[in-house]
Amino acid sequence: MKAVRTIAELREHIQELKSSSDKKTVGLVPTMGYLHQGHASLIRAAKEKSDIVVVSIFVNPIQFGPGEDFETYPRDEQRDLAAAEGAGADLVFLPSVPVMYPKPTKTKIAVSDVTSGLCGASRPGHFDGVTTVVSKLFNIVQPDYAFFGMKDAQQVAVIQQMVFDLNINVQIIPCPIIREEDGLALSSRNVYLSQEERSQALVLSRSLRETKDALEQGRIRTAGQARDLLVSTISESKVAVIDYVEVVSFPELTSLENEARIMEQDESVLMALAVKFGKTRLIDNCLIQLKGE
Template identity: 60%
Template sequence: MKVLHSVNEIRQAVRAARAGRPTVKVGFVPTMGYLHKGHASLLEAARKKSDIVVLSIFVNPLQFGPNEDFSRYPRDEQRDLALAKEAGVDFVFLPSVDDMYPRPTKTIVSVSEVTDRLCGASRPGHFDGVATVVTKLFNMVQPDFAFFGMKDAQQVAVIQQMVDDLNIPVDIIPCPTLREEDGLAMSSRNVYLQPEERKQALVLSSALRLAERLVKESNGTIAAEELQAAVKQHIEQSPLAQIDYADVLTYPSLEPVTDLKAVSSIIVALAVKFGKTRLIDNTIIQL
């Protein structure tokens, strides 16, 4: 496993790995580090589908708002590198902020409509930062496949829209959300949770199971407003939960839905704060 820091280093490494091997496929897993089993599952998927696996670790300042947790976002480089090595990663791209943004950025990639709701509404500018850094990383690594976890389903939808619209030659591979044994979606931010917050955060996964059950029991006839209200009421039973959103939308277009019978799939998407920690989770229900 090689650890590379500069743009030229990662470009040259991937180019050399492809040299004389036209059928070689490069799989790419972009992350912000503090890796856990969810990331490991992405790397496993990349290993199975690709000849060369590239992992990037970069906490991207462009996607953090002025009052968000960029400075305190958890970091553990040595732990990350150990997990990467165990997962069979070939190249780890570990740039600094100066490597990624050597001068003030005057070009921003902005995806419209699919960013209008959910985290796009509550975190203005967030997805501009995501789309910009992912475009830069795709240009640097030039992968055949890129693997993203469905825990952030809106991010997957945004990146797929961007790739389609800009004809970027990379296949986006969505991967299932990994959960702890008790149902909590794995997240680097879970480390922030105090014991009681961690316990009450289980309301997210139980609310999603409730939504799945209500849709199944109604055979898809439940009104979206009724489904959304039931999910919110369930979460509000947890006294520490502060709901940012609990929405029912079409997926992947992320548009409002009134009649479930008129659409093929919906997402029940949640963002809830416990103390200072904001957690997201979702389930996609085929109808």
């Protein structure tokens, strides 16, 4: 595995790895580093599907709002390199901010509609920063496949929309959420949690699991009932402060009417949460696939 820091080096190494055959496929796993088993599962999925696996590690300043955690976002380059290699990466791209933004970007890619709710509502400008940097990475790496975790389900929907609208020649592969044994969804931000907060945060996965069970067993049926059950379960934690609890179509992310029967929808339904524990905002979600996708 090679670690490279400039665009020229990266392109050169990709060409080199491709040199035996231009038919070799490239899989890209874009990350902000501080890799955990969720990232490792993306890298393994990339390894399985592509000949050459590129992992990018870049904490992208333009997707953080004022007062968010850009400066304090956890970083550990040495551990990340070992983790990427262990999971099967061929190349790790670790650009500095000046490599990605030699001048402040005047160009932004903005996706409407799918960015208006959920995290888009709580984090204005966030998804413009995501689509802009992901588009840059796509142009730099020119991958055949790109792998994103469903933990950030809205991010997957936004990027798929961008790829569709701009005719980007890359296939987006969404990969399942990876959880700790006790249910906590893996996130680089979990390190911010105190022991007490971490234990309280289990209410997120539990609320999703219990609501899904209730829907599948027919104890509840509507989006309104699902929202109520999610909110009441989360509220059992005294320190949880709800940012949003939403039940939306996927990938359109249109809010379901309170009366809408979840298991009778024509398309997948996403139950999505953002909840603060102390200063740490966590997200989690559960996708109910209704068309056997």
